[in-house]
Amino acid sequence: MNFIHQPNKEKILSPEPLVHHTSHITNSYAGNWTSIGPYNEIVESKLDDYTYTMDDVTINYAEIGKYCSIASHVCINPVNHPMDRVTQHHMTYRRISYRLAETDDEEIFSWRRLNRVTIGHDVWIGHGAIIMKGVKIGTGAVIASGAVVTKDVEPYTIVAGVPAKLIKDRFSREIADKLQQIAWWNWPRNIIEERFYEFNDLETFLKKYGQ
Ligand SMILES: CC(C)(COP(=O)(O)OP(=O)(O)OC[C@H]1O[C@@H](n2cnc3c(N)ncnc32)[C@H](O)[C@@H]1OP(=O)(O)O)[C@@H](O)C(=O)NCCC(=O)NCCS
Numbered sequence: 001m002n003f004i005h006q007p008n009k010e011k012i013l014s015p016e017p018l019v020h021h022t023s024h025i026t027n028s029y030a031g032n033w034t035s036i037g038p039y040n041e042i043v044e045s046k047l048d049d050y051t052y053t054m055d056d057v058t059i060n061y062a063e064i065g066k067y068c069s070i071a072s073h074v075c076i077n078p079v080n081h082p083m084d085r086v087t088q089h090h091m092t093y094r095r096i097s098y099r100l101a102e103t104d105d106e107e108i109f110s111w112r113r114l115n116r117v118t119i120g121h122d123v124w125i126g127h128g129a130i131i132m133k134g135v136k137i138g139t140g141a142v143i144a145s146g147a148v149v150t151k152d153v154e155p156y157t158i159v160a161g162v163p164a165k166l167i168k169d170r171f172s173r174e175i176a177d178k179l180q181q182i183a184w185w186n187w188p189r190n191i192i193e194e195r196f197y198e199f200n201d202l203e204t205f206l207k208k209y210g211q
Contacts, residue, residue, distance in 0.1 A: 011035065013033050013035055014033070015032040016032075017033075018035045018036065019036045020036060020037055020039075020040070022039050023036050023037070023038065023039060025040070025042045026043045027044045028042050028043070028046065028047070029046045029047070031047065031049035031050070031051070033050045034050065034052060035053070036052070036053050037054045037072075038055045039055055040053055040058070040059070041059070042057075042058075042059045042060075044060070045059045045060065045063070045064065046063050047059075047068075048064060048121075049066045049067070051065070051066060051067065051068040051069075051070070052070065053070040054070065054071050054072040055072045056072055056073045057070055057073070057074050057075075057076075058074075058078070059075075059077065060112070061077050061079070061113055061115070061116045061117065062076045062077050062116060062118070064119045065119055065121035065122070065123070065139065065185070066121045068121065068122065068124070068125070069124045069125065070125045071124075071127040071129070072127055072128070073128040074125050074126075074127070074129050074130070075130045077115070077116070078130060078132070078133075079112045080112070080133065082108060092108075093107075093109070116134070117131050117132075117133065117134065117135050117136075117137075118135075118136045118137070119136075120137060120138050120140070121183075122139055122140050122185060123139065123140065123143070124142050126142070126145035127145040128145055128146050129143045129146060129147045129148070129149065130148045131149045132149060132150045135149050135150065135153070136152045137152070138152075138153055138155030138157070139156070139180060140156035140170060140171075140176065140180075141154070141155060141156060141158070141159070141170070142157075142158040144158065144159065144164070144167070146162070147160050147161060147164040149163070154166075155180060156170045156171050156175070158170055171202075175202070175206065178210040181210065181211060182206075182210060
């Protein structure tokens, strides 16, 4: 048997968003230092600074804050088909693709846009999680692998399961409030660089920067 080892080619990022060539992005915005992995489909969404996605991620109509980590096979806002029509097949609104009309049914797309997903800063979304329409996820939250999130998630809490339920708090309410008050994610790059190693020590960090 042959031992095989292929060292990871280190991905060097820059303020310019890095988008894998296999991904498709439509009418979206990606901030500085963002990275979009392979085979992503992103539609009418915003990913703010430093947020990254791994492979096979789908994001529709979502606002995503800074420093979010989005694992493989996550789906944010899987959109609904119109269930009240004779058929729920997408030919009734993707009419151009099926050569059934000269225009698509824009009403359906406007209806989908009404239910945007909103995600705060520093949210970690685990492998294969699904975030359903209209959900708001608070800053600092953790979404467990495989969760289906159907209701809003409080900041700095951890939710898991189908449908997702609170399993624990990441930090006490006091710490969560302090972190949101510090709002380190809004610090400019030079300050992040200067204080970079302090991110590993929560207690000292809060003492130094919390009120
Ligand atoms: C949510 C998570 C962070 C919790 O980790 P943890 O704090 O070490 O939690 P524990 O393993 O102690 O589990 C706590 C409880 O939650 C349950 N739980 C943990 N992960 C779960 C999941 N994904 N789905 C359902 N329940 C889960 C455990 O069974 C346990 O339940 P119990 O108290 O009834 O025994 C972790 O389980 C997880 O899902 N991580 C995501 C990993 C991932 O997707 N990485 C991708 C690379 S970025």
